[in-house]
Amino acid sequence: MIGVLGAGAFGASLAIALGREREVILWGRNLTGRDLPRLPGAVLPARVTTTADLAEACRADTLLLALPMQQLAGFARDHAAHLTGHPLVACCKGVDLATGLGPVEVLAALHSHPAVLTGPSFAADIARGLPTALTLACADDRLGETLQHQLSTPALRLYRTTDVIGAELGGALKNVIAIAAGVVIGAGLGDSARAALMTRGYAEMLRFALAQGARGETLAGLSGFGDLVLTCTSDLSRNFRFGRALGAGVSPDPAQTVEGAATAQAVARIAAERGLDMPVAAMVAALAAGRIGLSQAIQTLLSRPLKQE
Numbered sequence: 352m353i354g355v356l357g358a359g360a361f362g363a364s365l366a367i368a369l370g371r372e373r374e375v376i377l378w379g380r381n382l383t384g385r386d387l388p389r390l391p392g393a394v395l396p397a398r399v400t401t402t403a404d405l406a407e408a409c410r411a412d413t414l415l416l417a418l419p420m421q422q423l424a425g426f427a428r429d430h431a432a433h434l435t436g437h438p439l440v441a442c443c444k445g446v447d448l449a450t451g452l453g454p455v456e457v458l459a460a461l462h463s464h465p466a467v468l469t470g471p472s473f474a475a476d477i478a479r480g481l482p483t484a485l486t487l488a489c490a491d492d493r494l495g496e497t498l499q500h501q502l503s504t505p506a507l508r509l510y511r512t513t514d515v516i517g518a519e520l521g522g523a524l525k526n527v528i529a530i531a532a533g534v535v536i537g538a539g540l541g542d543s544a545r546a547a548l549m550t551r552g553y554a555e556m557l558r559f560a561l562a563q564g565a566r567g568e569t570l571a572g573l574s575g576f577g578d579l580v581l582t583c584t585s586d587l588s589r590n591f592r593f594g595r596a597l598g599a600g601v602s603p604d605p606a607q608t609v610e611g612a613a614t615a616q617a618v619a620r621i622a623a624e625r626g627l628d629m630p631v632a633a634m635v636a637a638l639a640a641g642r643i644g645l646s647q648a649i650q651t652l653l654s655r656p657l658k659q660e
């Protein structure tokens with residue numbers, strides 16, 4: 352039995368996808384019956400049971416944590432007694448603002464080798480049974496292989512890596528670049544500018560991740576390049592839409608989970624501390640926090656010194 356903790360859009364979609372193949376229990380703190388308010392119209396398969404009782408959900412063996420990144424540390428701390436010892440798979444994308452840690456490091460006190468599931472995967476697509484491929488990263492490759500088989504379905508193909516840092520940073524950083532891509536489109540700068548921004552943004556992702564010990568090929572894979580392309584080019588992305596609203600000078604929807612906004616603050620701070628050049632992340636952090644306006648943000652990007660690619 353697989354437990355999915357968090358019944359927002361992504362947790363619900365994973366429960367639907369996995370529940371087509373095997374027994375799943377879906378936990379949400381406000382879950383009532385089988386209603387999925389973050390995934391309107393989606394229906395849970397019969398093999399998915401639902402609960403608002405965390406102890407009941409934690410009778411499952413493997414636990415998938417599909418919570419917003421900035422809630423993960425508090426959740427792990429508050430519910431350590433239920434979570435400790437289970438194989439844990441973090442399904443969130445971001446960097447914890449308070450500590451600068453990724454999801455796997457945040458969960459490290461609860462299991463010796465937490466895993467992370469990341470890559471190009473809109474909840475709406477997953478729930479409809481549309482195909483995609485994801486990265487399952489676990490430092491313990493034997494556990495990673497077990498999880499890979501447990502969590503793969505005919506529509507969800509999981510590729511395995513032991514490069515946890517690379518996988519989680521790819522997922523975290525692509526959201527920051529997606530906000531910037533949204534700004535470019537919202538401000539009417541065009542598709543060519545977006546492609547340039549994505550390319551320079553990818554260079555930033557790689558620079559930051561390599562400095563934290565990631566492998567370059569992980570960033571070039573599903574969890575980095577793959578998710579960057581998806582998120583920077585689709586209206587389904589909340590990070591892209593958030594940036595597009597900023598670029599168009601309208602207020603973003605405050606009800607949406609936009610991981611890249613807090614992650615940009617964390618990444619910009621770490622980059623400044625370590626002397627890493629991350630102009631796109633710094634711009635997104637300043638714009639999202641209201642420290643600079645739109646014209647200054649665009650000017651910052653366009654006035655970078657001329658240098659070798």
Ligand SMILES: NC(=O)C1=CN([C@@H]2O[C@H](COP(=O)(O)OP(=O)(O)OC[C@H]3O[C@@H](n4cnc5c(N)ncnc54)[C@H](O)[C@@H]3O)[C@@H](O)[C@H]2O)C=CC1
Pocket residue numbers: 357358359360361362379380381389417418419420422425426442443444445472473474475607608610
């Ligand atoms: N929606 C998507 O297409 C995808 C989302 N993700 C990632 O999944 C993570 C979750 O995102 P979504 O499910 O989309 O967000 P969401 O906003 O749809 O749902 C978040 C859920 O977490 C619950 N929650 C928030 N704080 C909590 C807490 N302290 N304790 C218990 N429950 C809490 C909320 O009640 C809500 O049900 C994010 O890190 C996101 O980047 C990853 C891939 C795709």
Ligand SMILES: O=C(CO)COP(=O)(O)O
Pocket residue numbers: 444470471472473474526529578581582587588589590591608609610
């Ligand atoms: O991570 C995602 C797709 O892989 C979802 O992106 P958003 O959080 O921007 O909607």
